[in-house]
Amino acid sequence: MDMDGLGRKLGLAEDKMTIRKAEELRRLSNVHFDSSTFGVGEVCKSVLCFELATTKLQVPFDRQKAIRLSGMSEKAYTRSLNAMQNALGVRPKLDIRELGIQFGCLRLIGSAQRALSLYKERFIASLPESRRSSADFGRPVFTAVAFYLCARRNKLKVDRTKLIEICGTSDSEFSSVAASMNDLCFDVVGIAKEKKDPKSVKCNREILDALPSKRRREDDGESDSSIGSVDDGDELEVPGLKRSKKMPKHIYEEWKGSVLTSNKAFKDTGLEKKTKQLPLNFVKKPSQTVSLEGL
Numbered sequence: 001m002d003m004d005g006l007g008r009k010l011g012l013a014e015d016k017m018t019i020r021k022a023e024e025l026r027r028l029s030n031v032h033f034d035s036s037t038f039g040v041g042e043v044c045k046s047v048l049c050f051e052l053a054t055t056k057l058q059v060p061f062d063r064q065k066a067i068r069l070s071g072m073s074e075k076a077y078t079r080s081l082n083a084m085q086n087a088l089g090v091r092p093k094l095d096i097r098e099l100g101i102q103f104g105c106l107r108l109i110g111s112a113q114r115a116l117s118l119y120k121e122r123f124i125a126s127l128p129e130s131r132r133s134s135a136d137f138g139r140p141v142f143t144a145v146a147f148y149l150c151a152r153r154n155k156l157k158v159d160r161t162k163l164i165e166i167c168g169t170s171d172s173e174f175s176s177v178a179a180s181m182n183d184l185c186f187d188v189v190g191i192a193k194e195k196k197d198p199k200s201v202k203c204n205r206e207i208l209d210a211l212p213s214k215r216r217r218e219d220d221g222e223s224d225s226s227i228g229s230v231d232d233g234d235e236l237e238v239p240g241l242k243r244s245k246k247m248p249k250h251i252y253e254e255w256k257g258s259v260l261t262s263n264k265a266f267k268d269t270g271l272e273k274k275t276k277q278l279p280l281n282f283v284k285k286p287s288q289t290v291s292l293e294g295l
Contacts, residue, residue: 006046009069011062012054021053022046025088033087040080044070048077048084056090063165078165085168094140094167099147102166103158108150115181115188116146122184140167145177149189 003026007019026049029035035045047070054061067077085091096116100109119142124132144167151158164174182190 003046003050006043006069007050010047010050010065012050012059015059018050018053018057018059021057022049025049025052025090028088029084033084040084041071044072044077044080045084048081051081052085052088052090079170082168082170091139091168094143096143096147099144099163099166103147103151103163105147105151105156105158108147108154108156111154111188112143112147112150115150115185116142118188119146119181119185123180126184139169141169141173141177142181143167144169145174145181146189149178149181153189153191 003019003023004013007013007015007022012018026046029045029049033045035041040048047066051061051063051066053059067074070077072080096109096112100106100112116137120135120137123137124135127135144163148158148160148163160174164171167174
């Protein structure tokens with residue numbers, strides 16, 4: 001792929017230093033980066049080299065135009081860029097002060113720096129002695145995660161997608177580092193979850209209040225004398241009413257007797273038998289014919 005022609009399409013034709021840097025990265029990628037493993041074509045590889053060169057030299061770069069020229073989706077492009085960065089050892093330098101200025105959150109600089117240093121100490125302390133010397137915190141994802149968690153704790157809105165794009169990492173890696181930092185430094189970056197009391201919720205409170213009486217009725221139901229009995233107790237609950245409204249036993253007995261008496265009287269009258277509807281016969285009237293006489 002002609003790097004000069006691609007640079008012209010990307011709007012970098014006048015920047016000879018960027019083109020030379022992209023050509024250098026392209027030669028390194030041919031040696032250290034296996035593009036067939038990630039499904040990256042030659043054009044896409046050249047475009048990725050241009051983005052790495054502009055990042056290295058701090059030159060403005062139009063990523064959307066680069067994605068269109070590469071012929072890949074934005075997610076696949078970002079994944080390929082991260083793979084090439086890891087293969088070539090080209091990692092963008094990320095400073096918390098720059099993030100604070102870029103996102104307009106200057107007050108997070110101090111808290112993010114403290115969270116990052118505390119995470120390094122606790123993470124190294126959790127490792128065995130043989131692995132402590134090999135711990136690497138130079139990747140920009142740790143800085144970005146510390147900044148993001150501090151912003152979330154202080155209820156400040158930070159674009160997560162843009163932050164992932166700046167640090168040059170993947171969403172899965174960002175999430176895993178965020179989970180690890182949240183576990184080790186919960187006192188600094190964690191958010192206390194508000195646990196709701198079930199008794200504060202109306203429906204749950206009614207259910208919980210009804211459970212003890214239900215258990216008592218089930219326990220009493222084990223004996224044969226109380227199976228199927230609804231008349232036990234001084235006060236009885238009527239279905240459909242709230243628990244606070246209760247019916248005394250004597251009123252219940254009066255209501256029960258009146259219902260039984262009315263049912264017996266109704267059966268004695270014999271009106272409970274179903275009546276059959278007789279068929280209806282409508283008499284058809286003969287159709288009247290109107291004779292038309294000629295004038």
